[in-house]
Each structure stands twice: as C-alpha cells, then as structure tokens.
Amino acid sequence: MAERLQARLAPEEIDKLIRGLARRGYQVLGPTVRDGAIVYDEVAGAQDLPRGWTDEQEAGRYRLKPGTDGALFGCSVGPESWKKYLHPAQVKLFEADRQDGLFRILGGPAPPARPYAFLGVRACELAAIAVQDRVLLQDKYRDPVYGSRRDPAFLVAVQCTQAAATCFCASMGTGPQVRGAADLTLTEIVNAEGHWFLAEADGDRGQEVLAELDRRPATDEELRLARTAVESAAAQQVRRMDTAGIRDLLYQNFEHPRWDEVAARCLTCANCTMVCPTCFCTTVEDDSGVTGDRAERWRRWDSCFTMAFSYIHGGSVRTSSKARYRQWLTHKLASWIDQFGSSGCVGCGRCIAWCPAGIDLTEEVHAIRGAVNHGNTDA
Amino acid sequence: MANAEIDPMMPRPWVVRRISKETPDTFTLALEPSDGGPSGRGGFQPGQFSMLWVFGVGELPISISGDPAEEGSLTYTVRSVGPATQALVSHGAGQSVGVRGPFGTGWPVAGAEGKDVVVVAGGIGLAPLRPVIYHVLRHRDRFGRLVILYGARSPRDMIYRKELAAWARHKDTQVLSTVDYGGVAWRGRVGVVTSLFKYLRLQPARTTAMLCGPEIMMRLVARELAARGLAAGDVYLSMERNMKCAVGSCGHCQWGPHFICKDGPVFSYAHIAAMLDRYEL
Ligand SMILES: Cc1cc2nc3c(=O)[nH]c(=O)nc-3n(C[C@H](O)[C@H](O)[C@H](O)COP(=O)(O)OP(=O)(O)OC[C@H]3O[C@@H](n4cnc5c(N)ncnc54)[C@H](O)[C@@H]3O)c2cc1C
Ligand code: SF4
Ligand code: SF4
Numbered sequence: 001m002a003e004r005l006q007a008r009l010a011p012e013e014i015d016k017l018i019r020g021l022a023r024r025g026y027q028v029l030g031p032t033v034r035d036g037a038i039v040y041d042e043v044a045g046a047q048d049l050p051r052g053w054t055d056e057q058e059a060g061r062y063r064l065k066p067g068t069d070g071a072l073f074g075c076s077v078g079p080e081s082w083k084k085y086l087h088p089a090q091v092k093l094f095e096a097d098r099q100d101g102l103f104r105i106l107g108g109p110a111p112p113a114r115p116y117a118f119l120g121v122r123a124c125e126l127a128a129i130a131v132q133d134r135v136l137l138q139d140k141y142r143d144p145v146y147g148s149r150r151d152p153a154f155l156v157a158v159q160c161t162q163a164a165a166t167c168f169c170a171s172m173g174t175g176p177q178v179r180g181a182a183d184l185t186l187t188e189i190v191n192a193e194g195h196w197f198l199a200e201a202d203g204d205r206g207q208e209v210l211a212e213l214d215r216r217p218a219t220d221e222e223l224r225l226a227r228t229a230v231e232s233a234a235a236q237q238v239r240r241m242d243t244a245g246i247r248d249l250l251y252q253n254f255e256h257p258r259w260d261e262v263a264a265r266c267l268t269c270a271n272c273t274m275v276c277p278t279c280f281c282t283t284v285e286d287d288s289g290v291t292g293d294r295a296e297r298w299r300r301w302d303s304c305f306t307m308a309f310s311y312i313h314g315g316s317v318r319t320s321s322k323a324r325y326r327q328w329l330t331h332k333l334a335s336w337i338d339q340f341g342s343s344g345c346v347g348c349g350r351c352i353a354w355c356p357a358g359i360d361l362t363e364e365v366h367a368i369r370g371a372v373n374h375g376n377t378d379a
Numbered sequence: 380m381a382n383a384e385i386d387p388m389m390p391r392p393w394v395v396r397r398i399s400k401e402t403p404d405t406f407t408l409a410l411e412p413s414d415g416g417p418s419g420r421g422g423f424q425p426g427q428f429s430m431l432w433v434f435g436v437g438e439l440p441i442s443i444s445g446d447p448a449e450e451g452s453l454t455y456t457v458r459s460v461g462p463a464t465q466a467l468v469s470h471g472a473g474q475s476v477g478v479r480g481p482f483g484t485g486w487p488v489a490g491a492e493g494k495d496v497v498v499v500a501g502g503i504g505l506a507p508l509r510p511v512i513y514h515v516l517r518h519r520d521r522f523g524r525l526v527i528l529y530g531a532r533s534p535r536d537m538i539y540r541k542e543l544a545a546w547a548r549h550k551d552t553q554v555l556s557t558v559d560y561g562g563v564a565w566r567g568r569v570g571v572v573t574s575l576f577k578y579l580r581l582q583p584a585r586t587t588a589m590l591c592g593p594e595i596m597m598r599l600v601a602r603e604l605a606a607r608g609l610a611a612g613d614v615y616l617s618m619e620r621n622m623k624c625a626v627g628s629c630g631h632c633q634w635g636p637h638f639i640c641k642d643g644p645v646f647s648y649a650h651i652a653a654m655l656d657r658y659e660l
Contacts, residue, residue: 093388096434101474102394102413103434108386140641141387141626251635254657281630284388284623288435295435299388302623302630309631312621313460323659331633338636 005207007215008222009186009197014072015046017156017184018119020212026117026154029085031075036064038078040085043119050075057164057349060358069190073120076164077348081277082125085116086149087132093145093284093297103295109145115152121182123175124167124348126157128277130180134340135280145299154205157182161189161229163236166349168362171240174346176233184209187226198226241347241362242369243333249369250334254326258367263322265357270303272351272359273328278344279303304328329361387626390432390477393453395470401538405458405503406468407444410476411451423447424485425510426589426617426645430625431455432477433470437463440622440640442507443481447514453478456506456538482625484645486511487615491587495523497579499600501530501572501592505538507617507644508591516549523585525549529556530572530596534565555579572596573603583608589645591617598655601648614648616655635660 021028022044030043033050043049054067054074067074095106121129129150136146160167160176169175178185183206187198198218201207218226273279283302288295302309305324310317318324336344345361352360393410400406423443432438445454459465470476488511496515498508515522527546531537537556547554555575557568568575572592581604588604590597597616604614618639623629625640632639635654637646654660 098434098475101471103392103475103477105389105392108389136628139627141628143626143628144386254660280628282623283629283631284438286435286437292435297432297438304630304633310621312619317620318659320659327633327660335633335636339638 005199005201005210006218006223007199007210007213008218009199009213009215011072011195011197012046013213013215014049014186014197016213017209018043018045020209021117021119021154021156024209025114027112027114028117028119030119031073031078033064037062038064038075038080040080040082040118046072049073049120054162055164057166057353058358059166059352059360060355062353070195071188071190073158073186073188074162076160076162076167077122077125077350079275079350079354081275081348081350082118082121082129083132083277083280085112085118086129086153087136087143087146087280090298090300091145093299095294095296097294099293109148111148115154116149117154117156119156119158121155121157122160122348123157123178123180124169124172124346125277126155126178126180126182127169127172127174127346128348129155131278131340131342131344131346132280134342135278139340154209155182155184157185159185159187159226159230160233161187163233164349164353165238166352167237167347168239168241168349169347170234170237172243172343172345172347176230182206187230189222189225189229191225196222198222239349239352239360239362241345241365243343246343246365247334247337249365250330253368254330256368258364259322259326261367262325262359262364263320265359266305266321266325267357268305268321268324269356270305271354271356273303273305274301275350275354276332277348277350278332278346281309283309304331329364332361333365387479388624390430390438390479392475393478394475395472396452397472398468398470401456402536404460405456405536405538407454407456408468408470408476409445410453410455410478413475422450423453423481423510425488425514426485426507427481427483428507428625428644429453429455429478429480429482430622431467432479433463433466434475434477436466438477438479438623439463439467440482440619440625441467442617442644444506444509445513446517447510448517456503456509458503480625482640484643486589486617486645487587488514492521493523493585495526495582495586497526497528497581497586497588497604499528499572499588499590499592501596502532502536503538504590504592504596504617505529508589509539509542511589512546516546516552519549519551523551523582525552526579527552527554528572528575528579529554530575530592531556531558533558533560534562534567553579571599573599576603576607581607581609583610583613586613588614589617590615594618594655601652601655605648611649611652612647615645616648616651617644618646618651619644
C-alpha cells in the first residue's frame with residue numbers, strides 16, 4: 001500500500017471531487033436536505049450538500065437549524081443510513097413463470113447500474129458498514145445483493161467535529177475518529193483562519209482521486225488542528241454506554257423489572273430497527289400476478305418488534321412488547337458478540353432520536369446495570 | 380444478474396414424483412430433479428432441512444424425511460396447518476417445487492455408533508427422525524439397540540404407521556407408541572410420550588437420545604432422560620422457529636445467541652437446557 005497522503009483542500013474542491021467521482025462512473029450519494037431532515041440522495045455537485053445547516057437531536061427529537069459557520073458537513077447523522085443502498089429496504093430476489101405446473105426462474109437480483117460512491121460517511125457509519133460486512137459477507141453464506149453493492153463502493157468518510165446530543169460513538173470505540181477503511185477521509189475545518197478540508201488517503205483508489213484535486217501537503221499545524229477538532233466532538237458527547245461485561249449483564253438479567261418498565265413505554269413501532277444502520281433482519285414475500293402464471297419474490301426489511309416476526313404455527317414466540325424490546329436490546333448488545341464477534345451497536349444515536357417514545361438504550365442499560373451493581377449510580 | 384456467485388436465496392426446481400397420504404392432514408412428497416436442471420444430487424445428513432418454495436405462495440422450512448442413502452431424490456412429510464403447507468400438499472405428481480438447501484446441523488449419527496439409539500418423537504416430529512431410523516437399520520451392526528418412542532394426538536394422526544410396525548420386527552429394535560386420545564377401537568397405549576419410559580431398559584452410559592416434537596414435549600422428555608441418568612451431552616433436540624432465509628441473515632430464527640437455521644436445528648441438550656426454560660426468549 002502507498003504511503004498515506006495528507007493534503008489541504010479548499011472547500012471548492014469538494015465540488016470537483018463529486019464531479020470527478022461521477023466521471024469515473026460512480027453514482028455519487030451524499031447528505032441532502034429534504035422535508036426538514038438529512039436524507040442521502042444523489043448529489044451532482046457541492047450545491048446539493050446541506051451547506052450552512054446543522055441539527056439538534058435529543059431523545060425523541062430531531063430538527064435542522066441554520067448553523068453559524070457555513071460548513072458543508074455541519075449535520076450529524078439523520079434518519080437514514082447507507083444501508084438503504086447496500087442492504088435495500090426492498091429488493092426483488094427473482095422472478096419466475098409457470099406452465100403446466102412447471103416453473104422456471106427468470107432472473108436474479110440486478111446490481112445497481114453504476115457503482116456507488118458515498119460522500120460523508122461518518123466514523124460510526126463506517127463501523128456500521130463493517131458490522132454489516134461481517135453479517136452479510138463474511139459469515140457462512142455471502143449475500144450477493146449486498147456484495148454486488150458493497151464490493152465496488154467508493155467511500156468518502158467525514159470525521160465529525162461536532163457531536164449531536166444523541167451520539168455516543170466515543171464510548172462504543174467507533175468514532176468520532178475514522179478508524180475503518182475509507183478510500184478518502186475528510187475533516188472539515190471552519191475557524192478564524194478560514195474554511196478548508198484535510199483530506200487523507202491510504203490506498204491507491206483514494207490517492208488517484210485526490211491527485212486530480214488542487215491541493216497542497218497539510219502542515220503539522222493543520223494536522224494538529226484537525227485532530228483537536230475531532231477530539232472535541234468526542235469531548236462533547238453527553239451520552240455514553242458502559243460496555244464493560246455487557247454481554248453477561250444482559251444474559252444474566254433476562255428477568256429484570258426494567259423490561260416491564262420499558263415495555264410500558266415502547267410502542268413496538270419498529271422505528272428503532274428501521275433507522276439502525278446495523279439492523280439487518282428481512283422477510284420475504286411472494287407477489288403473484290392475477291393470472292397465476294408469474295411470480296416475484298421480494299425481500300423486505302423486517303423488524304423483531306412485529307408480532308409476525310416470531311410466528312410459528314400456533315402463535316408467536318414473543319407476544320409481549322417486553323419480550324420484543326428485550327430481544328432487540330439483547331441482540332444488539334449481547335448476542336451479537338457471540339454471533340459476529342462485535343457489538344451490534346455503533347453508538348450513532350439514531351434509535352434514540354427517532355423513537356417516538358424517546359426511549360434511550362444507554363439509559364436502559366444503565367438502569368439494568370444499576371440494580372446489579374449496588375451503589376454504583378454515577379452516569 | 381448476480382450469476383457470477385452462487386445465490387443462496389435462489390431455489391432450484393424439483394418435480395413431485397409421488398405424493399402419498401399419511402393422515403387426513405399429512406402427506407409425504409417424493410421429489411426428483413427437473414429434467415436437465417442443475418438440481419444437484421440431493422445428498423443430506425439426517426436432521427437437515429430444505430426451504431421449499433411453492434410458486435407464488437411462499438417458502439417453508441421442511442425437514443428431509445427420506446433415506447439418506449438414496450441419491451437423486453428428496454422426500455418430505457408435510458402437515459397442512461396453514462396456507463403455505465396446504466398449497467404444498469396440494470401438489471400433484473409432475474408439478475414443480477422450489478428447493479433450497481439442505482441446511483442446518485444433523486443428528487449425531489456418527490457419534491452414536493456403538494451405542495443404543497433412543498428416538499423420541501411427537502406428531503410430525505417423527506419426520507426429521509426417520510432418516511436416522513433408516514440409517515441405523517441400514518448399518519445395524521454399527522449401533523446397539525434402537526428404541527423408537529412415538530406419541531401422536533390420536534391413532535389417525537400417527538404417521539408412518541405401517542413402517543412403525545415393520546421397524547418393530549427388526550432385531551434389537553423396540554417401537555413403543557402412544558396417543559393422547561384413543562377412541563373406542565384403539566387397543567394401544569394412551570398417555571403422553573413420557574409415560575412410555577416405564578417400559579424401557581435404558582443403559583444411560585451408552586445411549587444417545589434424539590428428540591423432536593412440540594417444545595413442551597421435548598422439555599419434559601429431556602428432563603425425564605436426565606432423571607434416568609442420561610448425560611445432557613447425549614441428548615439432542617431439533618428446534619423450530621420462524622425462518623425466512625435459512626442462511627443466517629433474515630434474523631427470524633434467532634434463539635438467544637443461536638441462529639436455529641445454521642447453528643441448529645439439532646442442538647445438544649447440554650448447550651440449550653437453560654434456554655429451554657426461558658419463556659419468550
Ligand atoms: C427446521 C424446521 C423444520 C420443519 N420441518 C417440518 C416438516 O418436516 N414437516 C412439517 O409439516 N412442518 C415442518 N416445519 C414447520 C413448517 O415450516 C410450518 O408448519 C409452516 O411454515 C407453516 O406454514 P403455513 O403457511 O402452512 O402455516 P401457518 O402456521 O398458518 O403460517 C402462516 C405463515 O406464517 C409463517 N410461518 C409459520 N411458521 C413458520 C416457520 N416455521 N418458518 C417460517 N415461516 C413460518 C409463514 O409465512 C406462513 O405462511 C418445520 C419448521 C422448521 C423451522
Ligand atoms: S442501536 Fe441505536 S445507537 Fe446503536 S447503532 Fe443502532 S441506531 Fe445507532
Ligand atoms: S424502542 Fe422506540 S422506536 Fe423502538 S419500537 Fe419501541 S417505541 Fe418504537
């Protein structure tokens with residue numbers, strides 16, 4: 001691998017970066033503002049980015065507001081994650097037709113027309129992509145739908161210099177510093193001296209793209225500024241997850257009064273699983289034409305919060321909302337470790353902001369832990 | 380098309396060769412590969428299951444109930460309990476069924492060699508155990524005694540009735556069955572399957588037990604076997620949960636840390652005894 005390139009870019013270069021990636025055949029996707037939230041969509045140039053916006057998030061609350069610094073990447077994560085592209089909410093698995101009782105498979109899932117380039121992947125999201133890579137590509141079987149999208153994808157990471165009140169990546173060890181493998185990593189700095197980006201690339205793909213931009217080597221002072229800006233995003237985080245012994249903590253507290261307490265608030269709406277960048281559960285449905293000689297099979301996101309999820313003949317296994325919330329939290333934070341060797345939570349805080357009941361998993365874990373470690377009541 | 384790599388979600392069409400009625404609601408389907416189709420040979424281990432796709436209706440996990448030594452054919456025994464199983468058993472000979480798999484862990488047939496094999500089944504639960512019975516009878520000298528305990532709701536709900544009678548005539552083979560409700564014409568035993576244990580001479584130190592049936596039944600039988608001195612590591616159970624993919628990615632069949640489709644469906648009681656008691660896990 002080549003030596004790491006660290007360059008300083010003027011903000012105008014982001015527009016050139018987008019166009020350069022498009023010229024290389026990528027569909028460039030990045031944050032845009034729609035209906036009062038950050039959503040990921042195709043970006044043709046820097047004008048499509050949420051310049052000058054920032055966000056305010058709390059348990060059960062999210063809103064965009066004008067920022068003070070004109071930054072391009074001043075918003076932290078919104079309701080969507082990159083899984084909407086890599087592990088689509090619905091995908092046609094195949095089509096078949098039937099004649100005289102015999103059927104034929106006509107075709108499998110189509111990969112996207114152009115490979116994806118993601119612009120503005122946060123550290124927690126890069127960690128979430130690595131988590132889904134492990135589940136969908138590196139287990140006993142490989143999911144070709146995910147693989148055909150993930151393998152060619154070009155990732156432009158952006159390190160956070162501001163954290164939302166819902167973020168807790170620092171305590172999960174997933175951010176705000178980018179640790180995963182991105183092709184290009186940007187850090188946006190707006191200070192008295194001006195507005196500029198630090199761009200870093202380790203691999204050939206990223207360095208080639210970077211070589212096309214106007215740049216100059218970053219100075220030690222600029223590297224230091226970028227590092228402190230990212231460190232300040234860690235320092236700002238008001239939420240944290242105490243992960244010490246968390247697997248055993250949850251396994252041992254299968255029965256705990258807190259599950260009843262949270263079940264009284266949880267609406268089992270499944271929002272938390274839809275916004276979570278690592279939740280991967282799906283169901284499969286048949287769509288058959290009116291004539292009955294054609295059928296399609298579709299895979300769709302599913303959620304462990306629904307009653308149907310655990311249905312077997314005779315009834316559902318998890319009928320109570322208590323059992324369903326417990327399954328979700330225990331899977332995320334405990335059984336995931338047994339299954340895939342890491343936590344299923346990257347600390348992005350989406351499930352906290354987008355829960356209509358304002359349920360906060362860091363608080364739930366804290367409450368369960370509180371009753372176990374007598375006298376330990378600090379946050 | 381993602382044809383460069385094998386798509387584990389893509390069924391292969393097999394054709395129904397024969398369909399026979401076991402009970403008023405249970406049928407056995409024998410499938411063979413479609414002409415020239417890339418269906419594979421159909422090899423499997425006793426205890427494994429397939430995902431069977433019914434055109435335009437849905438896909439179901441169904442255990443393979445045939446003889447593992449028979450190549451080029453796959454046999455399933457299906458109880459019609461809802462829309463998809465009803466559609467499956469309504470197939471006629473010559474119609475196609477989509478097959479994926481085989482999936483999952485099998486019964487410990489190799490590990491049971493040299494020992495007595497005790498098979499305990501409830502209702503349709505005899506289907507995934509029939510390949511074990513075929514295997515043991517085919518390799519009779521490799522195993523000790525074969526004991527089959529079978530419980531059904533009523534005499535007319537018993538599957539494989541003729542075979543049960545035939546198996547009982549093999550040497551060193553004991554078949555005991557019971558029903559919950561006998562009716563006037565029934566001259567056999569009445570009672571839950573655990574009531575059959577009093578007729579058994581178990582040699583706990585040299586016995587492997589394999590259980591399949593409703594969860595409550597398996598829980599009681601496993602406890603009974605433990606009480607009679609069988610080590611938990613010599614008792615195996617086949618678990619059922621909702622399954623949409625069978626390749627460990629739909630999430631539905633999770634049971635504690637396990638995905639039943641790939642870590643099971645056959646588990647050692649030693650690994651799951653505590654989990655069996657957890658309601659709504
Ligand atoms: C490993 C395994 C092996 C099995 N082996 C056999 C067998 O050999 N013979 C047999 O008769 N049955 C077997 N079953 C059970 C069988 O899969 C269910 O009875 C069947 O899925 C019920 O579908 P249904 O639509 O007919 O009935 P309903 O109970 O009315 O189900 C309605 C819908 O619920 C869903 N559903 C219900 N149960 C399941 C399930 N287990 N997995 C996924 N979706 C489900 C389906 O979408 C189904 O269409 C097995 C199950 C498992 C997990
Ligand atoms: S569980 Fe919540 S905080 Fe953790 S990764 Fe999922 S959405 Fe983000
Ligand atoms: S925790 Fe919140 S978001 Fe998740 S299902 Fe319950 S109410 Fe919905």
